[in-house]
Amino acid sequence: MGQQQVKEIILKIIETIAPDADLSDVKSDVRLRDQLDMDSMDFLDIVMELRKRYKVEVPKEDYMQLETLDSCAAYLAPKFEAVAAS
Amino acid sequence: MARDRLDGVRDHYDVIVIGAGLAGMTSANNLAKCGRSVLLLEQHYNFGGMATWFRRKGGHIFDISLHGFPIGMIKSCRKYWTREIADCIVQLKGIVFDNPQFQLKTPFDRADFTRILVERFGIAPETVESFFDTARRMDFYDDQSMTTRELFEKFFPGRSDVVRLLMEPITYANGSTLDDPAITYGIVFSNFMSRGVYIFQGGTDKLIQMMRQEMVRTGVDLRKQVQVERIVVEDGRACGVIANGRRISAGAVLSNANLKTTVEKLVGPEHCPDELLEETRAVRLNNSSCQVYMGIKKGERIDYIGDLLFTSVSDVFDTKAMCARDVTSRTFSMYYPDTRPGSDRYAIVSSTNANWNDWANLSPEDYQRDKAHLIETTLAALEKYVPDIRSKLDHVEASTPVTFHHYTQQMHGSTFGTKFEGLKVSMDLPNHIPGLFHAGSVGIIMSGWLGAINYGVIVANELETYMFEQARTGGHDDTISTTEPMRS
Numbered sequence: 241m242g243q244q245q246v247k248e249i250i251l252k253i254i255e256t257i258a259p260d261a262d263l264s265d266v267k268s269d270v271r272l273r274d275q276l277d278m279d280s281m282d283f284l285d286i287v288m289e290l291r292k293r294y295k296v297e298v299p300k301e302d303y304m305q306l307e308t309l310d311s312c313a314a315y316l317a318p319k320f321e322a323v324a325a326s
Numbered sequence: 327m328a329r330d331r332l333d334g335v336r337d338h339y340d341v342i343v344i345g346a347g348l349a350g351m352t353s354a355n356n357l358a359k360c361g362r363s364v365l366l367l368e369q370h371y372n373f374g375g376m377a378t379w380f381r382r383k384g385g386h387i388f389d390i391s392l393h394g395f396p397i398g399m400i401k402s403c404r405k406y407w408t409r410e411i412a413d414c415i416v417q418l419k420g421i422v423f424d425n426p427q428f429q430l431k432t433p434f435d436r437a438d439f440t441r442i443l444v445e446r447f448g449i450a451p452e453t454v455e456s457f458f459d460t461a462r463r464m465d466f467y468d469d470q471s472m473t474t475r476e477l478f479e480k481f482f483p484g485r486s487d488v489v490r491l492l493m494e495p496i497t498y499a500n501g502s503t504l505d506d507p508a509i510t511y512g513i514v515f516s517n518f519m520s521r522g523v524y525i526f527q528g529g530t531d532k533l534i535q536m537m538r539q540e541m542v543r544t545g546v547d548l549r550k551q552v553q554v555e556r557i558v559v560e561d562g563r564a565c566g567v568i569a570n571g572r573r574i575s576a577g578a579v580l581s582n583a584n585l586k587t588t589v590e591k592l593v594g595p596e597h598c599p600d601e602l603l604e605e606t607r608a609v610r611l612n613n614s615s616c617q618v619y620m621g622i623k624k625g626e627r628i629d630y631i632g633d634l635l636f637t638s639v640s641d642v643f644d645t646k647a648m649c650a651r652d653v654t655s656r657t658f659s660m661y662y663p664d665t666r667p668g669s670d671r672y673a674i675v676s677s678t679n680a681n682w683n684d685w686a687n688l689s690p691e692d693y694q695r696d697k698a699h700l701i702e703t704t705l706a707a708l709e710k711y712v713p714d715i716r717s718k719l720d721h722v723e724a725s726t727p728v729t730f731h732h733y734t735q736q737m738h739g740s741t742f743g744t745k746f747e748g749l750k751v752s753m754d755l756p757n758h759i760p761g762l763f764h765a766g767s768v769g770i771i772m773s774g775w776l777g778a779i780n781y782g783v784i785v786a787n788e789l790e791t792y793m794f795e796q797a798r799t800g801g802h803d804d805t806i807s808t809t810e811p812m813r814s
Binding site (some may be wrong): 284285291 | 356359360361401402405780783784787790791794795
């Protein structure tokens with residue numbers, strides 16, 4: 241799975257967590273927390289949705305990898321690959 | 327023959343949740359939505375835990391803990407429950423303070439607090455901004471040695487009036503004191519302060535009914551009046567419960583009982599690693615409460631005097647005095663008809679923080695006498711705000727720490743769970759006993775309705791991770807030690 245696809249998946253998840261957020265202009269290299277008024281519970285929701293929808297597990301010590309769309313993509317793409325391969 | 331409350335209950339579930347408080351219900355619902363089979367066991371005849379209510383003859387209905395929670399509840403209810411539940415949450419705009427140091431009314435948001443602190447208390451705007459920013463930036467990983475007292479002293483030295491304004495509502499909301507870690511204040515205060523105080527329109531009964539319907543929809547097996555006697559621990563792992571005398575097995579157990587009860591009674595010392603037992607015994611309980619419930623006669627009305635009244639006759643703010651039996655501070659929750667749209671009834675609930683030891687060991691006569699005294703002094707205090715209260719009410723009764731203990735089985739009737747150190751013990755529990763999780767009011771920051779709901783989600787996520795890992799490794803994962811030193 242490509243990094244662009246991962247970003248789209250993350251944005252789709254954020255859309256369900258924060259239905260009122262404007263996602264039309266989310267910058268890939270800026271912290272999501274700073275653009276979208278997300279708190280730590282919202283990030284936990286992303287973790288839970290990744291597990292539920294894609295069987296991708298993000299351990300607690302890696303939560304900070306979800307800071308920006310870019311870091312999400314870089315961190316998650318290999319994980320999506322691994323799940324697809326198993 | 328008594329009805330079998332476990333009729334139709336299966337022999338095995340993915341998860342058994344003990345206790346249907348807001349944390350337990352939120353965990354159960356969350357796990358069911360993840361596709362887990364979940365059994366939720368509640369000892370009381372209502373779901374909700376401390377989020378509860380009761381009815382009395384004459385059409386009275388009293389809410390125990392409905393008044394008021396932070397705006398974050400809207401988002402959490404929408405995400406973890408339903409849009410319909412979130413849509414019932416409305417703001418309480420009249421928060422009143424009346425004490426020998428000041429009298430004021432506020433919508434209790436950051437803008438108004440800033441105005442009050444600058445205009446009425448003469449604090450420099452930069453100091454106020456800096457205080458709010460500091461409080462908002464605090465998180466769990468910050469320095470825990472600073473106390474709330476020291477935090478106030480740093481920003482508002484010698485200003486007991488400012489401390490009172492900023493602390494009294496938080497003490498009411500979660501029982502915390504000036505000697506608790508400053509981060510607990512910062513986290514809770516910044517939650518509360520951002521945009522006011524909220525309530526669930528329709529009453530606690532409607533909220534719990536809606537949550538119940540949602541759990542039926544998500545497939546949680548709901549059982550009430552079921553007493554869990556033990557958590558079964560085998561080979562160091564939690565693998566089920568004994569409830570109403572019957573053993574039910576599970577892949578994991580999540581306890582929403584009091585943290586100390588969970589470890590010391592439900593698991594029991596013989597199944598506890600020494601370290602866990604010692605840490606749990608060292609956890610301090612938070613205080614309990616007394617409440618007086620006043621039901622207004624049908625046809626009578628009360629003028630609007632605010633929604634939540636923080637009243638005190640004590641010269642300065644003192645969290646110890648707030649718990650004493652000789653009550654100087656009372657919070658009046660005013661329930662007008664719009665609490666339950668369509669109703670024309672009024673109720674007032676007075677709350678005071680209280681100590682278990684002041685009430686638990688009284689003779690029956692002394693207990694009744696002290697309760698009558700509590701009611702009488704409460705009515706006398708309320709007459710200042712509702713002068714003809716005695717002629718308007720046709721029902722009044724009181725609850726004490728003993729009452730809370732009776733209905734919730736919380737140790738010492740604790741109405742706010744445990745002190746700060748309880749959070750670490752609660753979060754570490756699965757490291758000591760794999761498969762056992764705890765969610766509920768702990769550590770002050772996870773107390774109150776919003777704290778309980780969010781903590782329920784956090785722990786459900788931990789439990790999902792555990793189940794996920796168990797499935798991946800076929801239950802033989804080596805990441806969790808099963809060779810914890812056992813107590814002999």
